[in-house]
Amino acid sequence: MRDRRINLLLILAIGLSALTVLLLPVISSGYYRHILTLTVIDILLAVSFRAIQKMGGWNFAHIAIMGIGGYTSALLTVKLGWSFWLGLPMGGIMASLFALLISWPCLRTEGFYFFLSTFAAGEAIRQVWIMFEFFGGANGFFGLPHPETVFRIRFDTVLSNYYLVVAICSACLWLLYRLEKSRLGNTIKSITSNPELCESIGINTWAHKASTFIVGSFFTGVAGVLFAHYNGLVTPKEFSVLYTYKIITAVIVGGTAAFSGPIVGVIFLTGLTEIFRDLEQWVPLLYGIVIIGILLLFPEGLQSIPRRLRGKSSVKKPFHRKSRDVPEQYHAAIEPKRGE
Amino acid sequence: MYRNNTMQLLNLKGVNKFFGSVAAVQNFDLEIRKGEIRGLIGPNGAGKSTLFNLVSGFLRPERGKIFLEGHEITGLSPHNIARHGLVRTFQLTSLFNETTVLENVLMAFHRRYRFGILHQLMRSRKARSEEKEMEGRATELLEMMGIGHIKGETAGDLPLGFQRILGVAIALAVNPKLLLLDEPAAGLNPKETSEMMQQIRSVRSQGVTVVLVEHDMKAVMNTCETLTVMDFGKKIAEGPPEEIITHPRVIEAYLGN
Numbered sequence: 001m002r003d004r005r006i007n008l009l010l011i012l013a014i015g016l017s018a019l020t021v022l023l024l025p026v027i028s029s030g031y032y033r034h035i036l037t038l039t040v041i042d043i044l045l046a047v048s049f050r051a052i053q054k055m056g057g058w059n060f061a062h063i064a065i066m067g068i069g070g071y072t073s074a075l076l077t078v079k080l081g082w083s084f085w086l087g088l089p090m091g092g093i094m095a096s097l098f099a100l101l102i103s104w105p106c107l108r109t110e111g112f113y114f115f116l117s118t119f120a121a122g123e124a125i126r127q128v129w130i131m132f133e134f135f136g137g138a139n140g141f142f143g144l145p146h147p148e149t150v151f152r153i154r155f156d157t158v159l160s161n162y163y164l165v166v167a168i169c170s171a172c173l174w175l176l177y178r179l180e181k182s183r184l185g186n187t188i189k190s191i192t193s194n195p196e197l198c199e200s201i202g203i204n205t206w207a208h209k210a211s212t213f214i215v216g217s218f219f220t221g222v223a224g225v226l227f228a229h230y231n232g233l234v235t236p237k238e239f240s241v242l243y244t245y246k247i248i249t250a251v252i253v254g255g256t257a258a259f260s261g262p263i264v265g266v267i268f269l270t271g272l273t274e275i276f277r278d279l280e281q282w283v284p285l286l287y288g289i290v291i292i293g294i295l296l297l298f299p300e301g302l303q304s305i306p307r308r309l310r311g312k313s314s315v316k317k318p319f320h321r322k323s324r325d326v327p328e329q330y331h332a333a334i335e336p337k338r339g340e
Numbered sequence: 341m342y343r344n345n346t347m348q349l350l351n352l353k354g355v356n357k358f359f360g361s362v363a364a365v366q367n368f369d370l371e372i373r374k375g376e377i378r379g380l381i382g383p384n385g386a387g388k389s390t391l392f393n394l395v396s397g398f399l400r401p402e403r404g405k406i407f408l409e410g411h412e413i414t415g416l417s418p419h420n421i422a423r424h425g426l427v428r429t430f431q432l433t434s435l436f437n438e439t440t441v442l443e444n445v446l447m448a449f450h451r452r453y454r455f456g457i458l459h460q461l462m463r464s465r466k467a468r469s470e471e472k473e474m475e476g477r478a479t480e481l482l483e484m485m486g487i488g489h490i491k492g493e494t495a496g497d498l499p500l501g502f503q504r505i506l507g508v509a510i511a512l513a514v515n516p517k518l519l520l521l522d523e524p525a526a527g528l529n530p531k532e533t534s535e536m537m538q539q540i541r542s543v544r545s546q547g548v549t550v551v552l553v554e555h556d557m558k559a560v561m562n563t564c565e566t567l568t569v570m571d572f573g574k575k576i577a578e579g580p581p582e583e584i585i586t587h588p589r590v591i592e593a594y595l596g597n
Contacts, residue, residue, distance in 0.1 A: 175461070182460035183453065190436050190447050197434045200396060201448045201514045202422035 069221025095221025255301015437496030
């Protein structure tokens with residue numbers, strides 16, 4: 001009975017948000033249509049960031065990988081005259097290939113070193129864009145075409161582009177959701193929970209981590225293509241590390257435990273940024289305050305609020321550790337005494 | 341390739357492992373026959389766990405070769421060795437703590453699924469019926485191990501005795517030829533220990549060869565046909581339990597001279 005009521009609520013909530021997503025731009029002004037489009041792209045970025053984070057690493061090359069998607073499509077459409085509809089999958093594929101390339105060195109590192117190595121890889125890519133004339137140097141590329149007309153739908157207005165972005169991002173989100181709920185997703189979860197046990201039962205942990213990174217990066221690349229063609233330009237500045245910080249802030253604010261976490265995070269953060277739009281120079285400071293506040297009040301992010309309200313909190317505050325989380329070096333001390 | 345003797349399952353030839361200048365395992369030879377229960381004993385720090393780590397691929401020997409059924413497995417990664425049919429458990433119970441007992445076993449079934457990622461994405465009928473079938477088989481395995489009644493519990497919340505048995509169940513789910521148990525009875529009370537030994541004997545009766553490291557001498561004596569004794573990384577004695585307890589070098593290793 002209770003289950004059915006929750007299901008009904010869930011369907012209602014999804015229906016309402018779908019309606020909002022579809023109708024909001026119609027009644028809002030041009031500026032907000034623009035913000036909404038970018039928000040939807042950010043949601044895909046944050047969700048794919050979490051997908052990669054789930055295998056155990058904070059990937060600081062995320063926006064560089066997104067940029068690879070954008071740059072690939074820019075080169076193909078502007079220089080070779082390809083269609084946007086070919087550039088879209090190609091951007092994703094190139095992003096995946098780059099992830100494959102850096103997964104070999106980067107996935108051999110863990111934790112702190114993983115984000116250092118990915119940070120370096122991402123910056124290296126950005127410098128390549130700036131230094132080489134082939135990539136348009138510091139000015140990047142202009143004049144990326146709008147998506148070509150399909151089924152007599154034209155994509156020359158902000159509104160039509162918004163719906164295109166929503167359609168493609170929803171499809172990607174659905175795929176990412178199904179992947180997480182699949183057996184593959186369960187395996188990834190097990191690998192983060194106990195990598196040694198996984199190896200000992202015959203799971204190739206490295207291959208699973210690498211494929212998560214590669215698949216996650218495909219969707220990141222797709223987001224990059226959408227972003228590039230929506231703006232009509234790609235520049236190294238667009239894909240700077242500041243953008244990475246924004247996505248990471250959104251993921252921390254929303255929480256990584258649930259699929260909805262990064263989505264909530266992006267919406268919250270965008271709302272906050274818009275409220276303080278006139279105080280633009282304060283925004284980075286605001287991000288910092290928000291991260292610290294969220295980590296202290298809701299260590300599992302905003303997505304944990306409904307669960308906490310229902311009193312089913314499993315939240316571990318940073319200063320209260322469960323006995324099971326004793327650091328490894330103390331294991332010997334708590335090991336049960338055994339007779340010789 | 342090493343000459344394949346059909347009676348021998350595991351073969352170690354002059355295996356060496358050093359940690360810095362300390363020899364953890366030194367010129368170690370070992371032969372495990374098919375279908376036996378072998379006990380590996382020795383004082384703390386004798387190198388028993390290091391030996392397990394070497395055989396299961398978590399450590400790489402500096403010298404020497406390891407064969408499983410005549411195929412060399414030296415230097416393979418742990419998951420490859422597991423796929424060859426050699427599965428180990430860990431000294432500190434190692435489970436997927438956040439998931440249920442049933443899900444723990446299902447994870448170890450991963451090699452048995454036939455329908456791939458597309459079926460899972462579409463949640464096809466085939467994938468769902470396969471999922472049901474696997475759940476049935478996992479339940480069977482858990483009931484055989486005597487923990488079928490707790491299959492819905494979260495693994496991390498179980499008492500230690502059940503956790504240890506679940507650890508063995510996970511290893512068995514991989515369908516091993518050779519099972520390495522690292523102190524399966526550590527921290528268990530006498531009743532739980534005898535239950536565990538009972539389980540190990542029934543595992544062997546299904547055709548799985550077992551090697552176990554154990555400190556509880558009484559349990560080892562009643563379970564194993566042959567004991568191998570290690571001290572300072574070397575094999576100091578090998579033989580049936582009755583012989584081993586009276587062996588002068590074993591007494592010396594345990595009690596000093």
